[in-house]
Amino acid sequence: MNSTFDAVRAEALFASALQASQAPTPVQVRAAVTATLRRFGVKGCAARVAGEFGEYPETAAARMSWALGMIETAYQDLAAREFAYAG
Numbered sequence: 397m398n399s400t401f402d403a404v405r406a407e408a409l410f411a412s413a414l415q416a417s418q419a420p421t422p423v424q425v426r427a428a429v430t431a432t433l434r435r436f437g438v439k440g441c442a443a444r445v446a447g448e449f450g451e452y453p454e455t456a457a458a459r460m461s462w463a464l465g466m467i468e469t470a471y472q473d474l475a476a477r478e479f480a481y482a483g
Contacts, residue, residue, distance in 0.1 A: 402464075402467055402471070404433075405467045405471065406460065406464045407441040407442050407444075407445045407463075408436075408441045409425060409428060409429050409432070409463040409466060409467060410444070410445050410456075410459055410460055410463040411432050411436060411441040411445060412428040414428040416462045420466070422469060422470035422471075425466050425467070425469075425470035426470050426471070445460070
């Protein structure tokens with residue numbers, strides 16, 4: 397996790413309807429993050445994450461682990477493409 401932005405993105409992905417079983421692409425992950433942040437806002441996403449950890453800590457931990465990994469992959473991919481374009 398590189399930044400606060402990554403943490404916010406992971407919370408948004410966690411709060412989204414996107415599921416690990418869908419094997420989402422980086423583009424789908426970024427779209428889900430954007431849509432979820434627009435829908436719930438930063439605080440709303442954080443509240444949903446907290447609620448899930450309070451009610452279902454075992455599954456919430458697994459989902460957050462998945463979300464963190466997906467964010468790293470999805471935004472690393474974007475950064476690599478932007479770097480290649482600038483170079």
